Amino acid sequence: MSQDPQQATAVDTGSWLVCQANVLGETVTDLLIVDGVITQMGTELSDENATVIDASHQIALPGLVDIHTHLREPGREDAETVETGTRAAAKGGYTAVFAMANSNPVADTAGVVEQVWGLGRAAGWTQVQPIGAVTVGLEGKNLSEIGAMAESRAQVRVFSDDGKCVHDPLLMRRALEYVKTFDGVVAQHAQEPRLTEDAQMNEGSVSADLGLAGWPAVAEESIIARDVLLAQHVGSRVHICHLSTKGSVELVRWAKQRGIDVTAEVTPHHLLLTDELVRTFDPVFKVNPPLRTDEDVAAVRAAVADGTIDVVGTDHAPHPREDKECEWSCAAMGMTGLETALSVVHHTLVETGAISWRDVARIMSQTPAQIGRLEGQGRPLEVGEPANIVLFDPAAVTTVDPEKHASKGRNSPYKGLTLPGSVRATFFKGHPVVLDGELMRPHPAAR
Amino acid sequence: MKHLLSTKNLTRDQAIEILDTADRMADVGQQSVKKLPALRGRTVVNLFFEDSTRTRISFETAAKRLSADVINFSAKGSSVSKGESLKDTAQTLMAMEADAVVIRHGASGAPQQLATTGWIDAAVLNAGDGKHEHPTQALLDAMTLREHRSKLAGTATTGTGLDGMHVVIAGDILHSRVARSNMWLLNTLGARVTFVAPPTLLPVGVEHWPARIVFDLDQALAQNPDAVMLLRVQRERMHAAFFPSEAEYARWWGLTPERLAALDAAGATTAIMHPGPMNRGLEISSVAADSPRSTVLRQVANGVSVRMACLYLLLTGDNSAAQVL
Numbered sequence: 118m119s120q121d122p123q124q125a126t127a128v129d130t131g132s133w134l135v136c137q138a139n140v141l142g143e144t145v146t147d148l149l150i151v152d153g154v155i156t157q158m159g160t161e162l163s164d165e166n167a168t169v170i171d172a173s174h175q176i177a178l179p180g181l182v183d184i185h186t187h188l189r190e191p192g193r194e195d196a197e198t199v200e201t202g203t204r205a206a207a208k209g210g211y212t213a214v215f216a217m218a219n220s221n222p223v224a225d226t227a228g229v230v231e232q233v234w235g236l237g238r239a240a241g242w243t244q245v246q247p248i249g250a251v252t253v254g255l256e257g258k259n260l261s262e263i264g265a266m267a268e269s270r271a272q273v274r275v276f277s278d279d280g281k282c283v284h285d286p287l288l289m290r291r292a293l294e295y296v297k298t299f300d301g302v303v304a305q306h307a308q309e310p311r312l313t314e315d316a317q318m319n320e321g322s323v324s325a326d327l328g329l330a331g332w333p334a335v336a337e338e339s340i341i342a343r344d345v346l347l348a349q350h351v352g353s354r355v356h357i358c359h360l361s362t363k364g365s366v367e368l369v370r371w372a373k374q375r376g377i378d379v380t381a382e383v384t385p386h387h388l389l390l391t392d393e394l395v396r397t398f399d400p401v402f403k404v405n406p407p408l409r410t411d412e413d414v415a416a417v418r419a420a421v422a423d424g425t426i427d428v429v430g431t432d433h434a435p436h437p438r439e440d441k442e443c444e445w446s447c448a449a450m451g452m453t454g455l456e457t458a459l460s461v462v463h464h465t466l467v468e469t470g471a472i473s474w475r476d477v478a479r480i481m482s483q484t485p486a487q488i489g490r491l492e493g494q495g496r497p498l499e500v501g502e503p504a505n506i507v508l509f510d511p512a513a514v515t516t517v518d519p520e521k522h523a524s525k526g527r528n529s530p531y532k533g534l535t536l537p538g539s540v541r542a543t544f545f546k547g548h549p550v551v552l553d554g555e556l557m558r559p560h561p562a563a564r
Numbered sequence: 565m566k567h568l569l570s571t572k573n574l575t576r577d578q579a580i581e582i583l584d585t586a587d588r589m590a591d592v593g594q595q596s597v598k599k600l601p602a603l604r605g606r607t608v609v610n611l612f613f614e615d616s617t618r619t620r621i622s623f624e625t626a627a628k629r630l631s632a633d634v635i636n637f638s639a640k641g642s643s644v645s646k647g648e649s650l651k652d653t654a655q656t657l658m659a660m661e662a663d664a665v666v667i668r669h670g671a672s673g674a675p676q677q678l679a680t681t682g683w684i685d686a687a688v689l690n691a692g693d694g695k696h697e698h699p700t701q702a703l704l705d706a707m708t709l710r711e712h713r714s715k716l717a718g719t720a721t722t723g724t725g726l727d728g729m730h731v732v733i734a735g736d737i738l739h740s741r742v743a744r745s746n747m748w749l750l751n752t753l754g755a756r757v758t759f760v761a762p763p764t765l766l767p768v769g770v771e772h773w774p775a776r777i778v779f780d781l782d783q784a785l786a787q788n789p790d791a792v793m794l795l796r797v798q799r800e801r802m803h804a805a806f807f808p809s810e811a812e813y814a815r816w817w818g819l820t821p822e823r824l825a826a827l828d829a830a831g832a833t834t835a836i837m838h839p840g841p842m843n844r845g846l847e848i849s850s851v852a853a854d855s856p857r858s859t860v861l862r863q864v865a866n867g868v869s870v871r872m873a874c875l876y877l878l879l880t881g882d883n884s885a886a887q888v889l
């Protein structure tokens with residue numbers, strides 16, 4: 118394990134002096150980073166061996182952790198690879214991503230999760246932590262090799278059939294119980310399948326006009342209601358992926374008040390975009406769960422502010438051009454998100470005054486790492502802590518151009534939109550994988 | 565107007581211009597030489613991803629009466645489930661130098677994509693997309709309604725809307741592009757719309773529509789509407805639990821002989837409309853379909869005139885159609 122960039126501190130990553138960074142938007146300070154660790158913090162630090170990085174007017178946050186990324190490898194390398202996906206992550210300020218299990222083959226065995234984990238290590242742009250499938254082939258019938266994945270080198274702690282719902286209530290109950298063995302968690306993609314057959318968009322007044330089959334809020338909410346009750350009944354924790362409706366917020370709020378161990382995630386796109394965009398019939402706006410209404414957007418923003426929603430997960434879902442350049446009903450679901458997430462959160466939650474930068478660190482770094490039991494990530498920016506740091510210029514203005522993204526996916530719903538802020542630097546285990554907003558070199562421990 | 569994609573975005577003036585033009589086109593149809601030189605040398609492609617012989621023939625007749633060259637491009641069977649087929653097809657049509665593309669597609673929004681993606685710079689006419697819109701059907705229905713009122717009142721149709729008229733549309737609203745296009749256009753032209761359907765066949769969100777919703781057909785017909793339009797019910801809906809049986813559907817939501825008799829007894833001037841093809845005995849009884857109230861064949865004839873008008877206006881870009889015709 119000693120060569121592992123995810124664990125090691127022994128690798129020489131040099132000395133970096135980050136000057137005048139505004140830590141959590143609260144304290145302007147210098148940070149000295151030596152061989153992967155924050156060794157000093159204070160004003161007017163100096164180190165003649167260190168490379169100086171001017172971070173004045175930039176917010177310093179702990180490296181972001183994405184609980185919900187689709188890296189597509191193995192199987193759909195035309196859409197994304199671990200290499201391109203982790204480059205995108207680094208550019209977005211992420212020092213760790215949880216890779217969803219719906220690859221091909223599905224990550225339902227120790228072999229596949231170790232493959233993904235190893236590809237992440239070899240790439241060296243960010244930490245890749247595989248998620249294991251709950252059921253074999255995501256088919257919702259038999260439990261996958263949960264234990265073998267947990268004790269593999271990938272040390273899987275999060276299990277999800279994301280893309281599909283674990284809709285069989287008994288199987289869900291068993292999975293919730295079984296992962297307690299190693300303090301794991303089931304991350305549920307809440308979608309009642311019968312209520313969403315052939316569903317194309319949010320069911321409501323826009324779907325009525327467009328004549329597209331609806332994906333009703335109740336299909337998400339009924340599964341969440343069931344699963345928080347199951348989690349309570351068996352004393353397990355459950356994580357709700359990409360919560361998207363006002364009703365879901367109310368259910369999770371109710372569950373938390375009852376002391377149920379539930380965590381909830383919202384995507385950047387559900388914080389900003391609504392189903393009115395579907396009127397364009399541009400498949401870039403096709404996503405699962407679908408874009409909802411203004412009222413839902415307001416509800417999920419408020420839920421992040423009051424702590425009902427714990428984390429922002431990107432659900433980064435790159436697709437090749439041909440899967441989006443077709444009729445709406447034939448198009449693939451999903452949108453990219455890693456390279457725009459922090460700007461969208463800045464725009465929808467920080468600029469609106471709903472949350473502080475300290476909260477951003479909590480919802481995009483600390484809590485996602487805790488949910489996934491990922492050590493060395495989501496740590497505070499303090500002396501002695503691993504140097505996973507993102508520097509973000511909040512005053513910069515970015516017009517989103519998907520052609521410039523590091524992801525292979527060009528399916529960004531923010532194309533042409535002007536968003537506030539820009540990731541200037543990402544330190545991954547003490548090594549700057551991004552400087553001046555540009556990708557540098559992977560971590561030296563990468564093989 | 566570069567394209568005709570929906571009735572939702574048609575203005576009242578645009579709609580009336582199309583209807584007035586269609587009336588003049590109908591006059592051409594009365595002449596012994598049913599042909600105008602207006603679109604000579606222009607190419608109209610009928611791009612049908614869904615089978616609909618009726619609609620295709622109507623558009624083909626319309627284009628030929630305007631002397632356009634017509635290419636029928638049946639894309640059914642080509643792979644539309646994945647990939648770039650719509651884009652590739654569009655670009656193939658561009659290579660054929662199509663001036664107008666009449667597109668029928670099973671996917672809502674396909675005509676709009678064709679018109680907005682830049683794959684093609686021809687005029688796009690929506691001949692029915694998914695459950696979204698079927699604008700020429702609504703226009704031919706409006707033409708038929710205008711005709712119905714002018715016959716009863718002995719007034720001219722030219723320049724008029726459908727102000728004050730009441731139209732009942734009964735049946736599978738949820739899956740019907742005809743219902744949607746009619747609702748928008750009837751409202752734009754000043755008519756009132758009542759939808760009658762089983763609650764399972766109304767979309768969620770229907771409360772935001774400019775239409776009154778009732779579940780009881782007798783209640784709607786008791787108001788002696790100017791027209792009742794029956795929508796085709798797909799028999800397979802029954803298997804997806806939208807209603808328990810065909811017999812029950814016909815009894816509650818069909819235009820039965822008893823309901824026809826009630827209209828007659830009330831002395832109503834209600835026209836009976838159907839976009840075709842009809843399921844006789846299900847949404848409409850044979851006696852209703854064949855009664856003097858039925859405008860079904862007028863609708864077919866008006867379909868050609870409306871489509872001539874749309875092609876003419878889109879391709880000549882001439883907003884003073886009256887001077888030419």
Ligand SMILES: [Zn+2]
Binds near residue numbers: 279281306358359406
């Ligand atoms: Zn999902």
